[in-house]
Amino acid sequence: MQIGLIGLPYSGKTTLFQTLTSVHIDAANAKRESNQAIVKVPDARLDKLTAMFNPKKKVNANIEIVDIVGVQKGDSTSSQFNSQFIGKVKTNDALIHVVRGFEDDTIPHPDGSINVLRDIATIDDELLLTDMAFVEARLEKLEKDIMKQKDKDLVKREIASMQRWQAHLEQNKPLRQLDFPEEERIYLKNYQPLTAKPLLIAVNMSDSNVSESAKFVADLKQQITGSKISIEPFFAKIEQELSLLSDEEKAVFMEEYGLSDSPLDRMLGSAYHLLGLQSFFTVGEDECRAWTIRKGMTAQDAAGVIHTDFYNKFIRAEVVSYENLIDAGSYAKCKEKGTFRLEGKDYICNDGDILNIRHG
Numbered sequence: 001m002q003i004g005l006i007g008l009p010y011s012g013k014t015t016l017f018q019t020l021t022s023v024h025i026d027a028a029n030a031k032r033e034s035n036q037a038i039v040k041v042p043d044a045r046l047d048k049l050t051a052m053f054n055p056k057k058k059v060n061a062n063i064e065i066v067d068i069v070g071v072q073k074g075d076s077t078s079s080q081f082n083s084q085f086i087g088k089v090k091t092n093d094a095l096i097h098v099v100r101g102f103e104d105d106t107i108p109h110p111d112g113s114i115n116v117l118r119d120i121a122t123i124d125d126e127l128l129l130t131d132m133a134f135v136e137a138r139l140e141k142l143e144k145d146i147m148k149q150k151d152k153d154l155v156k157r158e159i160a161s162m163q164r165w166q167a168h169l170e171q172n173k174p175l176r177q178l179d180f181p182e183e184e185r186i187y188l189k190n191y192q193p194l195t196a197k198p199l200l201i202a203v204n205m206s207d208s209n210v211s212e213s214a215k216f217v218a219d220l221k222q223q224i225t226g227s228k229i230s231i232e233p234f235f236a237k238i239e240q241e242l243s244l245l246s247d248e249e250k251a252v253f254m255e256e257y258g259l260s261d262s263p264l265d266r267m268l269g270s271a272y273h274l275l276g277l278q279s280f281f282t283v284g285e286d287e288c289r290a291w292t293i294r295k296g297m298t299a300q301d302a303a304g305v306i307h308t309d310f311y312n313k314f315i316r317a318e319v320v321s322y323e324n325l326i327d328a329g330s331y332a333k334c335k336e337k338g339t340f341r342l343e344g345k346d347y348i349c350n351d352g353d354i355l356n357i358r359h360g
């Protein structure tokens, strides 16, 4: 699972990246390369399970965060995304668009003023233009190829799909608002269009704004509609400073600033929601571990996330929900109460299921 940070220059991408990943970026190198790091997905449920089983190892789910270098704001009549940048954005499962909301005269804004809606539109337009250019080029190629291809139906089907995407994009709508039939999944997978990716807008508010941010974001939500978009405020400067403190000090300052969750909890929580992700757990004396799956996945799919062999040789899954196990206090009690179940391969997993896969 990979999440990319994009946004205009000086919006706070690298600052957010550092807060999320606790990786320190040398300012001198910040511009030249994209930064990437793997973060543990915080999960209070895993902590509780670990306390219950006292295993040798606790393993959180992972997400990779990438701070993508490269949007240049220059001539506003031409596209600002170059092919190298597009290549880096494409590989992400979701995008976080970092928008500047903070005032600071010492840090320039490429458009000369702070305007959150304008900046959201600037990047949205670029994402849309990139997909339009792709679809147009793809259609041109398909139409040229059709004479040469043996399986003309296959090409015709792709042309029809690309035309459908194009018509949608031409109405200024991102592809994430389209419903994709099963046969178009392969194009999504192969072409990775940018506007099909779930998008989280992270508004970097100034320190003075913490109390006003809830209202600001609520207003913003009203103005920006579209499924698979969500908006979260963050406070790059304060949160970066907080990340350097001990847990106790942090709690005191967070209360003072009126912050209830860490940015990592908020952003990853939103990202999970946007991406339709959920967790299941495996527990035992050796290891308690959280795993990430998509909503709707079956017990057999989940087994495959652990190991391909578990998928292929799947027999049954022993299942108990997190709540039931915590309430009962042990597996034995769950069996007594009948909350411990055996499920077959088609069982649809619930968020927080604790699974033990029986396999051949």
Ligand SMILES: Nc1nc2c(ncn2[C@@H]2O[C@H](COP(=O)(O)OP(=O)(O)OP(=O)(O)O)[C@@H](O)[C@H]2O)c(=O)[nH]1
Binding pocket: 007, 008, 009, 010, 011, 012, 013, 014, 015, 016, 030, 031, 098, 102, 103, 104, 107, 204, 205, 206, 207, 235, 236, 237, 238
């Ligand atoms: N006052 C203030 N300064 C901030 C805030 N967030 C970031 N900055 C500063 O703004 C400058 C740009 O922040 P970065 O995180 O480097 O921004 P970026 O989006 O990575 O910028 P590029 O990589 O150059 O595109 C840095 O000097 C930050 O310290 C904020 O909330 N308040």
Ligand SMILES: [Mg+2]
Binding pocket: 013, 014, 015, 030, 031, 067
């Ligand atoms: Mg940067």
